[in-house]
Amino acid sequence: MSQRVPTVRDVAVRAGVSVGTVSKALNNRGQLREETRARVVAAARDLGFRPNALAQSLQSGRTYTVAVITTDRFGRFGNPLMLGVEDALGADRVSVFLCDTRDDPIREHHHAQTLDERRVDGIIVAGRRKQTRPPLAVASGVPVVYVIAQSSDPSDFCVTTDDVGGGALAGRHLLAAGRTHIGHITGPERFADPRERAAGLQSVLDSAGLDLAGGQVFYGEWSEDWGRRAAEMLLHAAPDTDAIFCGSDQIARGVVETLRDRRLRVPGDIAVVGFDNWEPMAAGCRPPLTTVDPNLREVGRVAATRLLDMIAGTPVQGSTETVPAWLMLRESTGVRLVDPQS
Amino acid sequence: MSQRVPTVRDVAVRAGVSVGTVSKALNNRGQLREETRARVVAAARDLGFRPNALAQSLQSGRTYTVAVITTDRFGRFGNPLMLGVEDALGADRVSVFLCDTRDDPIREHHHAQTLDERRVDGIIVAGRRKQTRPPLAVASGVPVVYVIAQSSDPSDFCVTTDDVGGGALAGRHLLAAGRTHIGHITGPERFADPRERAAGLQSVLDSAGLDLAGGQVFYGEWSEDWGRRAAEMLLHAAPDTDAIFCGSDQIARGVVETLRDRRLRVPGDIAVVGFDNWEPMAAGCRPPLTTVDPNLREVGRVAATRLLDMIAGTPVQGSTETVPAWLMLRESTGVRLVDPQS
DNA sequence: GTGCGGCCAGAAAACCTATTCCGAAAGTTC
DNA sequence: GAACTTTCGGAATAGGTTTTCTGGCCGCAC
Structure with a gap:
């Protein structure tokens, strides 16, 4: 039993209060004496208490998780994309499930189902090529943003390269x-x-x-x-x-x-x-x-940002957002002359 | 309310049984008449019922999630590794959180804390270089497998390349x-x-x-x-x-x-x-x-397999497992002579 | 024929962990 | 002592699983 992770109940016992009070103390809610709040916080610290995110999510209806489904076999294009996605998501303490379908519709469906059950807040579907694909078979109401590949349903939102x-x-x-x-x-x-x-x-x-x-x-x-x-x-x-x-x-x-x-x-x-x-x-x-x-990192960042908007209930306008490319100047176009005699 | 995702209660009402019976019917447990079981299954199907994984995890103490923490900025070495990890995890319906620390200890600590709260079943810590690093600051009891980079705590388990x-x-x-x-x-x-x-x-x-x-x-x-x-x-x-x-x-x-x-x-x-x-x-x-x-895909597969063992309670023997490399033969060593006159 | 043990199907309740709402006890103020 | 305020306990809740309980039915024995 020494291995068991402490719960609010354990904290409550140690601080000599009720579980409700522990919750209020740790989340700065409700009316509590400062002394009580401090006692609870101390008890939580002593026990190394970490609130169970599952229980919190069950309560709040939000999981603060997002999934990225890629058909790319974790390929090279996925890397900068993921970087951009984390740029946008990291600030919000949102964790990301990474799923690779390996271009197999069965695998994709299986992943979609699992993500449904996990009640992810939103999903990013990333293809490696510009093409139209069937919409992800996921519970209605879950926001989905398509990246590069776009959904055949015109009401779905897509972020892509220019x-x-x-x-x-x-x-x-x-x-x-x-x-x-x-x-x-x-x-x-x-x-x-x-x-x-x-x-x-x-x-x-x-x-x-x-x-x-x-x-x-x-x-x-x-x-x-x-x-x-x-x-x-x-x-x-x-x-x-x-x-x-x-x-x-x-x-x-x-x-x-x-x-x-x-x-x-x-x-x-x-x-x-x-x-x-x-x-x-x-x-x-x-x-x-x-x-x-092609600015894939920015594509990822934009996709994640829009997904967060959709999760927050803000309507996202338009059906496709195109991220401009930029030019990396190096020597092959003579930007910098290497040396005169060559 | 039409948007609300159905729960066991909804299924129970539709099938005219109690929630406990629904659970038993859908999980093939307990003693139920075949007719009842079929009725429940039909009701679940009609409603598009998907059990809430959060609730299940809260109950069972297992989340069937694993995290991969990488310092690699989603770099190139991570790709084959992830492929191997998914090879091993996919069969078990285990989902994977992907976290990138960008070589920042603060970021790493932050991720570790979040994963603790999400009650992940296990964690894979992947470095991109062979080096000794401090152990991940995570709740005791959570199995951790280190990949390539190894923990400074000799009792931690590490899978690496040869x-x-x-x-x-x-x-x-x-x-x-x-x-x-x-x-x-x-x-x-x-x-x-x-x-x-x-x-x-x-x-x-x-x-x-x-x-x-x-x-x-x-x-x-x-x-x-x-x-x-x-x-x-x-x-x-x-x-x-x-x-x-x-x-x-x-x-x-x-x-x-x-x-x-x-x-x-x-x-x-x-x-x-x-x-x-x-x-x-x-x-x-x-x-x-x-x-x-260097067989990174196999390294990922082995790491994930050992992690599953540790999660299942099977003791993993040894502190380091080395995956043998293999040689990809192409023309630069004359395996296949290109053409005689060149 | 009736009383009782045993079995079956399914209902009811407890539980997992945290949050929130309602209300009660204690303390203040006039 | 009535009316508040402050502070906190207790219960309800989220959505499942599991355990316990109940009512009906069958069979067997007296």
């Missing part, structure tokens, strides 16, 4: 750097994300009256190897290319390697912009990559 | 490939992880009567840039080097780049082994990297 804007950002940056023959190498055409990034770039080129170098977007895979191969293709099609915008930092790494093999200087001959700002990939590149940061 | 074994694995592999002038480039000497990996390699070289190429371990940073620079240094000190074992895949990438710049073939002239098996880094390398996989 890929069109990111593509435009890259395009404007390259134009400002004096480039006029800009090519684009990116991921699979069947995904919306790369298509949007390409559209952003295209709109900027259109405004400037320029055409895409190579005459087309080079859609392919999210791999360095595709970057290497596509760079060859692009340079073959358009030898006067002076800038390449890549749909990911991995692709950009491959592109840069091909350029190096061909004795083309980056950014001297060709400027390169990546996407993701995946630190180890982008900073480790030679030269380090200028890259579009 | 860095000595990993280093030896790399060494033996290179010897088996016929290499005899093996160098080693790795991270900071102040960390135990790189020192252990070096020790593992050294022991294999000793057994074979060989010396380390370059006469020393090249300790430095965990960056590609260090890999590039250190490779230069190593080749300068020992031009006959025919293999390099690197303390991380990032370092290996840098090393491979330098070798390529110097027109040295990998693995033809020099074989390279990395460490981490960080897929995008290792697979994207040209040639793809043979690398030591």
Whole structure:
């Protein structure tokens, strides 16, 4: 019995008061003599009393827990996202359940059910790609915020990245750097994300009256190897290319390697912009990559903030909130000239 | 009121029985007529009844929740670890709270306190480096398993990676490939992880009567840039080097780049082994990297399994469990010859 | 035929831990 | 001594599980 964690009852006995009084004393509620309050507080301290959050939640109807359901296999995109979520939630003493569905609907349903039973205050559903997905099968009334992937129910709220804007950002940056023959190498055409990034770039080129170098977007895979191969293709099609915008930092790494093999200087001959700002990939590149940061941490922060609003009953306006991307400037676009003789 | 989630009482009314009977019916306990049981189940289904896990936990003393506290800023090492943890926990319907301390003791203490109040069944404390750390300040009686970083209290249990074994694995592999002038480039000497990996390699070289190429371990940073620079240094000190074992895949990438710049073939002239098996880094390398996989997913699985044992009251024997590493074979050590003329 | 033990199904009540509301006892004030 | 105020105890509550209790029915024995 010495192992048993103390309850209000134990504290009450030790302080010589009733349980109700203990509660009031510890929560600064009701009318109590200062001396009594102090005695209770001392007893609680002596016993190492910690109120049982389960009992409190049962009473109050709020658990101060939130769940993040990700389809990402705890992948790389989830990390900055989680950081942002905790930024927003930590201040409120809200704990977070992390669930990974591994892209399995059965697993997802199972998790949703468990979260229902645990009476979480709200749920964040994070996909790793922009796509429409069926709404989470969860008890009605539980606030849900979708991240990146959006629900097929238009009344559900979604926070997402601005890929069109990111593509435009890259395009404007390259134009400002004096480039006029800009090519684009990116991921699979069947995904919306790369298509949007390409559209952003295209709109900027259109405004400037320029055409895409190579005459087309080079859609392919999210791999360095595709970057290497596509760079060859692009340079073959358009030898006067002076800038390449890549749909990911991995692709950009491959592109840069091909350029190096061909004795083309980056950014001297060709400027390169990546996407993701995946630190180890982008900073480790030679030269380090200028890259579009999709601002995932901020996406997480916004999603969590809106979820807290919904939990508090504040109506969230609009059905989608887009978080602007920003550009991480490094050497691959000549922001800082490395050294004159190179 | 239509929004209120149904309780056992609602089910009881609908089925025309008492609440106790509902409980027994839904949990297959006690003696009930089959007809009654079916009636209750039907009523529960009709109402969409989900038992309140808080109430159940309050009663049973078990919450079926576990927390993972990481100092890693949700870093990359946490991902495979979490995957392993969920592998083991998922089967038991145990949910996991994820807490990140961001290396701040205040934050950690705050999280520990919250978890205490939530009455989690157990806690996994994951560090990103092998080091001794003060035990988590948590209520006595709550099982805690430390991962990678170990507690300064020797009675605490720790699951960790086998860095000595990993280093030896790399060494033996290179010897088996016929290499005899093996160098080693790795991270900071102040960390135990790189020192252990070096020790593992050294022991294999000793057994074979060989010396380390370059006469020393090249300790430095965990960056590609260090890999590039250190490779230069190593080749300068020992031009006959025919293999390099690197303390991380990032370092290996840098090393491979330098070798390529110097027109040295990998693995033809020099074989390279990395460490981490960080897929995008290792697979994207040209040639793809043979690398030591520290088996973090298994570490997570073992940690969670042992934690469940401790929660169940089974005594866990020993104070540290080491999970063996394994070798991911790719082309950088010549497992598969790319093509003859290269 | 009747009395009683035993069994079954399900109701009723206790319990888990903390909060809150109501009211009572004690002390004050006029 | 009536009317308040202050201070605190006790009970109700949240939503389940578990234990105890009760009423009806059956079977067996006298």
